[in-house]
Amino acid sequence: MNPFQNRQLRPFSQQLRRNMTKEERRLWYHFLKGLPVTVRRQKVLGSYIADFYIAAGKIVIELDGSQHYTDSGAENDQARDAWMRKNGITVLRYTNLQIQKEFRAVCQDIADHLQDAAPIT
Numbered sequence: 001m002n003p004f005q006n007r008q009l010r011p012f013s014q015q016l017r018r019n020m021t022k023e024e025r026r027l028w029y030h031f032l033k034g035l036p037v038t039v040r041r042q043k044v045l046g047s048y049i050a051d052f053y054i055a056a057g058k059i060v061i062e063l064d065g066s067q068h069y070t071d072s073g074a075e076n077d078q079a080r081d082a083w084m085r086k087n088g089i090t091v092l093r094y095t096n097l098q099i100q101k102e103f104r105a106v107c108q109d110i111a112d113h114l115q116d117a118a119p120i121t
Helices: 007-018 022-030 071-086 096-101 103-117
Strands: 040-045 048-054 059-064 090-095
Touching (some): 022 048, 096 103
Antiparallel strands (some): 048 059
């Protein structure tokens, strides 16, 4: 079995795609959707679901809401990030507050990482 596929998570990822948070919708519709590379929303990777995945640069983008700031949320994030790194994937994490208050800076940071990982021509 491909370590990046987990058919059991697919229905949940589809539900998450249909019910994006307002910060996910903003990032998707006002930046990521317009990139000249394919960006997948709520992509199943192993035992995890990434908010956004850019295969061309092996980049995961995670938007962190309040659940990420609990002890168990932080532990889960550490395990997820370690699995991603082990599989050659860079994880970019932004808070919902950053999306709300520093949207341009977040978009520029993503563009910079993408340019380093997979130069856009």
